[in-house]
Amino acid sequence: MVSPAVRVAPSAANRALGLLRTVQYTHPPTCPCHSNPNHHHHHHPQTPSLASHVRRHFATPVDSSREKEYAFEMAASSIRFGPGATKEVGMDFKNMGAKRVCVVTDTTVGKLDAMKQAIEGLSREGIEFTVFDKVRVEPKDSSVKEAIAFAKPYNPDAFLAVGGGSVIDTAKMMNLYTVFPEADFLDFVNAPLGKGLPITKPLKPLVAVPTTAGTGSETTGTAIFDLVSKKAKTGVAHRNLKPTLGICDPLNTRTMPSAVHASSGLDVLCHSLESWTAIPYNERTPRPTNPINRPAYQGANPISDIFSLQALRSTVKYLPRAVKDPDDFEAQSNMLLAATLAGVGFGNAGVHLCHGMSYPISSQNPGYKHRGYDVEHTIIPHGVSVAVTAPAVFRFTGASNPDRHLAAAEAFGVDISNVKRESAGEVLGAAIAEFLIKLGDQPRGLKDLGFNASDIDGLIEGTIPQKRVLNLAPSLSEELEEEKNELRALFEQSLEY
The missing domain is CATH 3.40.50.1970 (Rossmann fold)
Known part of the structure; x- marks a missing residue:
């Protein structure tokens, strides 16, 4: 169960505090309350202060085997x-x-x-x-x-x-x-x-x-x-x-035509969801021998989290309005801001499965041309190719960090007060599917893009080399055959939602 601190009060100060609290509740596993699935937050008699939380996180000794990452960098234009x-x-x-x-x-x-x-x-x-x-x-x-x-x-x-x-x-x-x-x-x-x-x-x-x-x-x-x-x-x-x-x-x-608003907004949605749920930066291996080799995509970290969660909340609120009404300038402005916020978030934390799987979906296009795009060639817009697997992906990753997935579901307006932690992925996957359907004019799975079950082998082969993003995917096996089986299941579940 997620702490009530996740619920965000309307004033700006409270909103900032809410973001910090969400981050402190759901950030990487050095605290007993993060790493132990049976440790529920309501056991804390009161919300721990950010200072005590920071002490708890950063008092842990650095991994002496020199395997795991111990630092993250913040970079943005x-x-x-x-x-x-x-x-x-x-x-x-x-x-x-x-x-x-x-x-x-x-x-x-x-x-x-x-x-x-x-x-x-x-x-x-x-x-x-x-x-x-x-x-x-x-x-x-x-x-x-x-x-x-x-x-x-x-x-x-x-x-x-x-x-x-x-x-x-x-x-x-x-x-x-x-x-x-x-x-x-x-x-x-x-x-x-x-x-x-x-x-x-x-x-x-x-x-x-x-x-x-x-x-x-x-x-x-x-x-x-x-x-x-x-x-x-x-x-x-x-x-x-x-x-x-x-x-x-x-x-x-x-x-932007309405179709471009929708698909580019879905890219923002997945940027924020994937960077919010990526593996924590201090679980990534190997640690670079020289800082020049530290990847831009580092895993979830406390600064990216603030950007990613805010971008998610804004997208859920403003994207349907921006798509529906070409004259809703407030919604459009907020989506441009959300895209930039999500860019800072995922630009430092990285994305994972929706993006890794989207790359072969786009490039192995069987002949689909998305409505509302003024181009001569066949095209699966990037945002469409990432969103089409999202319901299946977040059902799969839910177990890796139930609190984060519940906080994301709450951003979609789900009442999570009685949701069991083991249902976090199921609940978030359903919330995403419902959001996509309500948005309108979206393919409801790979079948609508012209793919069928016989194309899945090719899609898996195109996903496996995407190491830069797959390395950040929570719940994905490191053993190749098992990883292929997991990807197969995800593509099969994404044929229709």
Whole structure:
């Protein structure tokens, strides 16, 4: 049972206190009250103070075998949030001393006001720029290589990305391989698909102007694309990839069609749920021999938790409104803020099974094209591919940390006062399924995307290499055959919900 402290009072001060208390109640297992499944919080005669909780957490000796991680790092881009902030971008580049800027966008966003504001801002300050507008929505390695080939000879001092996650991620890769022009394309790509080398020097400044409320890419060091030869999505993840500045201007998300609002919002939902339930940072192995090797995706930690839980609560409250009413500016603004909050959360804690399983779902698309997306190619939007497995995933992970799963269910409005801890996964899975169904126009499982049982082997093979995220999955076996069986069960349960 979760402490009543999880229930959040309306005032801002109480809300902050509630977040701290939720974090202190559900954070990693060094306390008896976390690690012992039979130890219920109501045995405490009173809520322990945060100070006593911190003492209890940090008094434990460091794991002397040097296996487990003992530290976490906090990294996020600087964020500027406000309607109309896009027009400041020219001044930002002038303030940085940038002389040549490579502007990155796609053909749809290229026609929108966000792009017009950005170009006017650069022109006003007399900054030379060139525009690459051929970013592919849901990038493939070929589209990323084309973008890199465009940027290298121009050799800009800085990059400006105006668009959704696909645009921002492509700009990160252009920046990386312009600074490392001799590198092989797979050098920095996540192992085992690439070499996973650390990025050893700072990149050029990158300002990101998101036009969707989803990926949170403006705060993270992650860039994702489809490695076609391996039939799986992968990417590069390193703190040095992070944009220098994210300009979050709610005016720029007003142009999103309803379908894009929905699927990008589902990405926020899963970012927050997965980072909130990821394994604790101090359970991750191996501990890095050098801090440069500490991964960006570290496991749940006390700072990420605050961002992840708040992003979850905001998404549950505002996403249905943003999807239903294109004129609900309050809901849209709050979803852009939630996307950024979730980006800070998962950018430091990481995601796990929904994302790991989504990468092959997207890249092995049997021919599905999501309604409301203005693209020529078949597409399973990223948010759709992550959410489709969420009911099954959180039923499966519930036992790993019942308190956290119950706190998440409570964010969906479930009354958890009489829910048994062993039912936490079941209750959260049902709450997510109900949320998706009420949102409307969502595929109710992999069958609706055109997959059937005979495709599951291919989906498992595409999930296994996603070590960076699978390593953070609670409840997943470390033994390969058992892991495959668990993934099979999850894909089977995700055929329909």
